[in-house]
Amino acid sequence: MPSMAQGNRHQHQRQRPSPSSNSSNPNRNRQTQFSARRQKILQQRKSLPIASVEKRLVDEIRKNDILIIVGETGSGKTTQIPQFLFGAGFCQDGKVIGITQPRRVAAVTVAKRVAEEFGVELGQKVGYSVRFDDATSSSTRIKYMTDGLLLREALLDPHLSKYSVIIVDEAHERTVHTDVLLGLLKNVQLARSNSVSHGQGLNFLNKNVNSAMSSEKENGGQSSSFLKKDHHEKYAPLKLIIMSASLDARTFSEYFGCAKAVHVQGRQFPVDIFYTRHGEPDYLDAAFITIFQIHLEEGPGDILAFLTGQEEIESIEKLIHERLSKSPQESQKLLVVPIFAALPSEQQLRAFAPAPSGCRKVILATNIAETSVTIPGIKYVIDPGFVKARSYDPAKGMESLNVVPTSKSQALQRSGRAGREGPGKCFRLYPEKEFDKLEDSTKPEIKRCNLSNVILQLKALGVDDILGFDFIEKPSRAAIIKSLEQLFLLGALTDECRLSDPVGYQMARLPLDPVYSKSLILASQFNCLEEMLITVAMLSVESIFYAPRDKLEESRTATKSFSSPEGDHITLIKVYRAYNDLLEKRSNEMGKTKSEKALRTWCRENFISSRSLRHACDIHRQIQGHVVQMGLNLASCGDDMLQYRRCLAASFFLNAAVKQPEGTYRALASGQVVQIHPSSVLFHQKAECVIFNELVQTNNKYIRNLTRIDYLWLTELAPQYYAVQN
């Protein structure tokens, strides 16, 4: 298609907005007469703060190729802006408006809502796409998806050519995926603008894009080389909208060459903030006291207390019950409900159920209540000011979880949870001068994690100079080098640090930790891909065994029937196979819902997390599809577990440890002294040499998920690493 035609069509659009953008269009009115539900939806839409600025917003989007929209909570930006753009003609020629979300649930629920508002069937004009669940079709024009999924799409279509607009929502959360996506989109937009700029399309580029281009050139020409090979093809320009809920639009604006930022008001009730007079030496104790202070002195309304983890939640829950049992009258008036991610979903739902009348609910939550779930009815928030956060030490190549102070924006987000339905109060359990000392915003995740996966993705997208890549915030040089090194040792990168063919490309295609992708490629050669697929699926989920503190011994005996003397990997395979055998048998015998119930019972009896196991099955199915498509050899090693263990050694050679005289182990790659985690089936075995999948630092440094190997296999199977050292 000639670029000129596209340019003209677009200019035409600018001058004459499509009439369908007007919500009073007769078609729509006629429909509402027939449906009270639709009438109500229309009223709700009109009452949203964003409805009054529709025209202004659409104008700004027409004028600017990049627009930052700061929309406060409750503004309606996520559901309304895509509809405005659709009405304004941004989906002509079958083009799609893509909206990314950091979380699956958000993508799914928002898409459902918008489909309803549009009065269309979900999956047709309005759809969503998340991993394992795609509700889109060729007629989908408004597509909600996770940001990670759009990154994957970019591997198949580097210009994201079917999109006319991409909206990155919740950008302030700064997840790894969002950060990488922003860098990618900046380049894609540039490449697509360049592709039309050879002809008359040139007058199309506005100031923002030009300034973005010049800054790219100063950047060593990194981006101009990226995607260059397609420069002769013609693409329509890409509109980019970055939506953020926090006030720091400046970071995004500067990153996108002083892009224009607009502000949309939200609908939030005032929240009074209270600080303590002095620092609290024990925030758990302070939280406990504050809960009862509110309960006894404040008016009706539920309480939400933010704690750092399951252990804290359970200990406070116990304390509250103890106190309530001493005063039976109070106990009828206070209902304690915990919520954290690891909690089975039936129990999570308890947090959402309204308390009986005359009863106050106190929800003890982790960070899950900060953004992932919104619990209705909260009037009081208790914020001790701490959060458990991931950190990464590139020198040791080790990630860990630590309790750290929140940032100002996190504190703000938490207090906002009290003002969703009416005025509220937030009790921060620290003095006001401590608040002033907090970081403005949370350190972006990309600076706190292992980068192997990010780098593999970028390389696959054609970005070869990772150190020069235009990240919105650059990870440390040490972290980048460490991950490049790992990828090189896995054979994903060549001596010139390019993606190797075919191994590197195959690894990039699989949505897994790079070392797991590599293990599948090797397993194809070792004739044990069937076993390794199960292994990798089971290792990719949260822990399979669920052992409550009070039933530790019981759970040990239950899981014993699966355990293998060779290690945890074969144990996991046995669990997976037992589950699937049962799944097959039960679904033949009974109906679907009944068999699901039987499986959950089986999981409970065996102290296995059914959520993790189902998740592992999803991953298994998806990855199996990929490896078959890639032409890998899907064979089973049968009973020859030696072959399988050799393959584990060849795959996870970077995570090998040998026994030391005093019974501890030494991790060969980093030299760290580690211990076998007591949950491992090898805890009492003390094998001479093992490979492991996880090194966690708690009271001690523990290795988890291990299998016994022969030390000599390492020099034989990973000579690139071990031959040199000996």
Next chain:
DNA sequence: CCTGGCTTC
């Protein structure tokens, strides 16, 4: 002799 903030492809 133990522990897992939250996500995601």
